[in-house]
Amino acid sequence: MSRFILNSVVQRVVLLIFISFISHAIIHLAPGEPSMVDPSNPRLKPEDIQKIRAAFHLDDPLHVQYFYWARDLFSGDLKSFKDNQPVLVKIWERFLNSLPLFLVATILTWTLAFPLGVRSALTQGSIFDKVTTFMSYALISIPGFFLSYICIIIMVKQLHYPVIGMQTFGLENAGMAVSLMDRLEHIALPAFMSAMGGIAILSRYVRSQMLETLNQDYIRTARSKGLSEDTVVYHHGLRNALLPFITLFGLMIPGLIGGSVIFETIFAWPGMGRLGYEAILSRDFPVILTLNFFAAALALAGTLISDILYAVVDPRIKL
Amino acid sequence: MKQTGTPESTSLFQESWRAFKKNRMSWYSFVFLIGLTVFAIIGKIVTINVATFDPSAIRLADKFSPPLTAYVDAEGGQGVSPVFGVYWFGTDDLGRDVLSRMLEGTSVSLTVGIVAVGISLIVGIGMGGLAGYYGRKKILFITVDTLIMRIVDIMLCFPAFFLILTVVALLPPNIYNIMIVIGLTGWMGTARFVRAEFLALREQDFVLAARSQAIPEWRIIFIHMVPNAMAPVLVSAVIGVATAILTESSLSFLGFGVQPPDATWGNILSDGKQFIFDAPWITFIPGLSILVVVLAFNLCGEGLREAFNPRLRRQR
Numbered sequence: 001m002s003r004f005i006l007n008s009v010v011q012r013v014v015l016l017i018f019i020s021f022i023s024h025a026i027i028h029l030a031p032g033e034p035s036m037v038d039p040s041n042p043r044l045k046p047e048d049i050q051k052i053r054a055a056f057h058l059d060d061p062l063h064v065q066y067f068y069w070a071r072d073l074f075s076g077d078l079k080s081f082k083d084n085q086p087v088l089v090k091i092w093e094r095f096l097n098s099l100p101l102f103l104v105a106t107i108l109t110w111t112l113a114f115p116l117g118v119r120s121a122l123t124q125g126s127i128f129d130k131v132t133t134f135m136s137y138a139l140i141s142i143p144g145f146f147l148s149y150i151c152i153i154i155m156v157k158q159l160h161y162p163v164i165g166m167q168t169f170g171l172e173n174a175g176m177a178v179s180l181m182d183r184l185e186h187i188a189l190p191a192f193m194s195a196m197g198g199i200a201i202l203s204r205y206v207r208s209q210m211l212e213t214l215n216q217d218y219i220r221t222a223r224s225k226g227l228s229e230d231t232v233v234y235h236h237g238l239r240n241a242l243l244p245f246i247t248l249f250g251l252m253i254p255g256l257i258g259g260s261v262i263f264e265t266i267f268a269w270p271g272m273g274r275l276g277y278e279a280i281l282s283r284d285f286p287v288i289l290t291l292n293f294f295a296a297a298l299a300l301a302g303t304l305i306s307d308i309l310y311a312v313v314d315p316r317i318k319l
Numbered sequence: 320m321k322q323t324g325t326p327e328s329t330s331l332f333q334e335s336w337r338a339f340k341k342n343r344m345s346w347y348s349f350v351f352l353i354g355l356t357v358f359a360i361i362g363k364i365v366t367i368n369v370a371t372f373d374p375s376a377i378r379l380a381d382k383f384s385p386p387l388t389a390y391v392d393a394e395g396g397q398g399v400s401p402v403f404g405v406y407w408f409g410t411d412d413l414g415r416d417v418l419s420r421m422l423e424g425t426s427v428s429l430t431v432g433i434v435a436v437g438i439s440l441i442v443g444i445g446m447g448g449l450a451g452y453y454g455r456k457k458i459l460f461i462t463v464d465t466l467i468m469r470i471v472d473i474m475l476c477f478p479a480f481f482l483i484l485t486v487v488a489l490l491p492p493n494i495y496n497i498m499i500v501i502g503l504t505g506w507m508g509t510a511r512f513v514r515a516e517f518l519a520l521r522e523q524d525f526v527l528a529a530r531s532q533a534i535p536e537w538r539i540i541f542i543h544m545v546p547n548a549m550a551p552v553l554v555s556a557v558i559g560v561a562t563a564i565l566t567e568s569s570l571s572f573l574g575f576g577v578q579p580p581d582a583t584w585g586n587i588l589s590d591g592k593q594f595i596f597d598a599p600w601i602t603f604i605p606g607l608s609i610l611v612v613v614l615a616f617n618l619c620g621e622g623l624r625e626a627f628n629p630r631l632r633r634q635r
Contacts, residue, residue: 019473026486137621141613143565145572146588146606149595257478262569276481277573280488288485296476 005308012300019296020289024066027285056081056285069289082284091272091290097166098264098271100183102256104191109198116199117206118238124211133207136200148193148266155189163189165268190267194260202248206241213241246313250306254299257291335550338626345622348615355612359429362422374419374582382414383598409600411591417604424582424605428612431498431567431583432560438502440556443509446471448540450510451517468514471507479504483566487575494577497570501563508555516548550627557620561613568609584609 053059057068072078078087120129139147155161168182213219214237222236260273272291279287329337340346366374386409408417446467454464483500490496520526521544529539568585570576572592577583579590584605591601 015469015472015476018469019476022473023477027489137614137617138610141561141565141617142610143568143572143585143588143606145569145592146602146609149592149602149606153595254476254478257481261480261484262572265573273481277484280485283489292477292481292485295478295481299476299478 001311004311005304008304008307012304016293016297016300020070020293021066023292023296024069024289025062027288028062028065069286072286073290073293078286078290080279080284080287082279082282082287087286087290090275090287091294094270094272094275097269098256098260098273100187101191101194101260101264101269101271104187105195105198106252108191108195109202112195113199113202114206117203118210120203121207121210121214122233129207132203136204139196139200144193144197145262145266147196148189148263151189151193152266161185161189163267166270190263190269193267194263198252202245205248206245209241209244210237213237216240243310243314246309247306250302250304250309251299253302253305254295256298257295335626339622342622342625344618345625348618348622351615352612352619355425355615356429359426363426366419366423374415374423375580377413377415382410382412383594384410384414385598386417386600386604408604409598411587411598411601412594417587417601420582420587421584421604421608424584424587427494427577427581427583428564428567428585428609431494431501431577432563432616434498435501435505435563435567436556436559438499439504439506439559440509440552442503443506444513444545444552446506447510447513448517448545451514452521452536452540452544454514454518464514467510471510474504474507477504480566480569483570484573484575487570492575492578494581497567497575497577501566505559505563509552512551512555513548516551517544520544520547550623554620554624554627557616557623561616561620564609564613564616 057065060068069078073087076086076088079085080087080090116132120126120132123129152163155163163186166183166186167179168186214233218240219232219237222232227236257272257276260269260271261277262273263269264271264274265277276288276291278284279291339349388409408421411417411420450464450467454462456463458466483504486500487497490500526539526543529543534543564584567576567583568588571583571585572589574589576585576589579586588602588605588609591598591605595602
């Protein structure tokens with residue numbers, strides 16, 4: 001077990017280094033750089049551009065630039081091109097904003113998808129099953145931002161409900177309870193919107209997994225022993241059907257960065273996805289690269305966690 | 320000629336086709352998509368050649384007309400009227416006919432989806448085929464299989480949408496770059512399917528038989544093995560088109576999509592969003608069209624998956 005963990009950690013670290021090479025190369029080789037964001041500015045003379053390029057080491061060869069980036073990242077004084085703020089601090093602040101959104105969305109996804117999926121598997125072919133199937137396809141197929149706009153219109157016009165940003169302006173000094181409620185009101189819609197796709201996909205997956213499990217021989221054996229239907233379904237069926245979802249749990253971690261760009265933009269939520277979007281717009285290479293690096297690290301950590309969890313839960317798998 | 324006693328012999332494909340037809344939702348989606356393709360081709364021809372359908376005709380006097388507004392010719396017979404003199408889908412902020420713009424956008428949106436998936440299929444089948452067929456060959460110190468699967472792992476580690484956004488923002492935004500980028504970030508699933516199928520097929524007798532007849536390797540791969548590995552690929556391709564159309568519309572929403580004057584459903588929608596309170600039809604018509612078409616692709620793909628995989632077919 002510890003051998004396996006050590007092995008896969010080493011493998012993943014090597015992968016991560018390769019990933020950082022590649023993302024560095026993609027970003028630096030693609031046309032467009034920070035000195036060219038505002039080409040029509042008459043006050044930006046060629047000397048200034050030269051100065052900017054020199055200050056950001058943009059004239060050095062690629063591998064030297066990579067070295068500078070890695071050194072600054074690990075010594076903690078990597079500075080953003082845009083405002084000269086430390087990148088790690090910036091990302092940490094945004095991470096603290098993204099985390100509650102991600103947690104609420106994840107909790108919503110998992111608590112809604114499982115009951116829906118199990119129920120439609122148990123009543124296969126019924127009206128409920130057909131409706132949830134159709135609804136989940138519809139939710140996968142609708143552009144997320146379109147659905148969000150419809151919801152915003154309904155919320156704002158009909159229900160007078162706050163939706164934009166993280167808190168109501170001017171409520172900074174309100175009491176604990178008021179500001180907590182305010183936060184919750186603001187988080188509800190964005191979290192629900194980003195959970196929507198997940199609920200649709202996951203409930204489909206739960207359904208097919210449950211159906212497959214219920215067709216197994218051991219379920220027939222359990223039934224033939226005369227066990228009650230509830231014991232058969234929830235004790236023998238559901239527990240086995242749940243196994244593959246442990247893998248999924250690890251795989252959802254990278255959604256923290258990549259999955260939220262659209263929703264954070266719509267709802268003006270100052271999270272990591274939006275930080276990335278703003279960094280891309282201003283060609284802020286250190287921020288883009290560091291975010292990409294963390295996203296890849298999260299993805300790799302997610303697969304590692306899911307592998308380990310799988311081995312812990314399923315005694316048939318030996319690492 | 321029907322034989323009595325023994326059941327009619329059917330090939331695997333016929334059997335799958337029949338199962339697919341039985342699934343009503345998927346079958347209707349398929350028919351709908353065929354119709355949509357015809358519609359897109361007609362729309363492409365018509366928007367280029369017929370002045371009535373010109374999507375860039377600007378009639379500022381008629382801006383923000385709601386759907387079904389009758390066209391009133393203010394230029395004394397000089398103006399070009401929309402179809403049957405009615406703005407079926409209304410007009411946008413420049414007075415352009417939304418129906419014509421949607422017609423033009425249909426072919427562009429479909430092309431983006433199909434070309435992007437085509438690219439990801441070519442790369443995916445190529446990479447997966449190499450890994451599956453030549454997997455044991457060594458390059459220096461690692462096998463081809465390890466090398467390719469590590470590349471797949473690396474690609475999977477990038478947050479897909481963030482990567483697309485980065486590349487699209489840095490490249491000049493034109494429709495070809497968007498197709499290429501969406502295609503090149505979506506081939507990993509196909510590569511994995513094809514590799515898995517190839518690993519299984521490589522050991523089968525018909526491949527051995529083909530090899531024993533000294534048939535060249537490329538022929539074995541492309542004529543004998545690829546068709547047998549097509550089923551999961553076809554399914555993921557159909558669903559891939561849906562995803563690509565959605566991705567394009569998300570990119571348009573952020574301002575990195577296909578740029579004007581080319582109209583796609585995505586950029587009609589994102590142009591319309593600023594007028595959502597005054598002119599909701601500019602947002603809702605493309606939004607609902609995307610919903611319906613992507614839904615049709617998804618249902619069709621799901622039906623194909625069920626038809627090709629007998630284990631998933633419902634017991635009737």
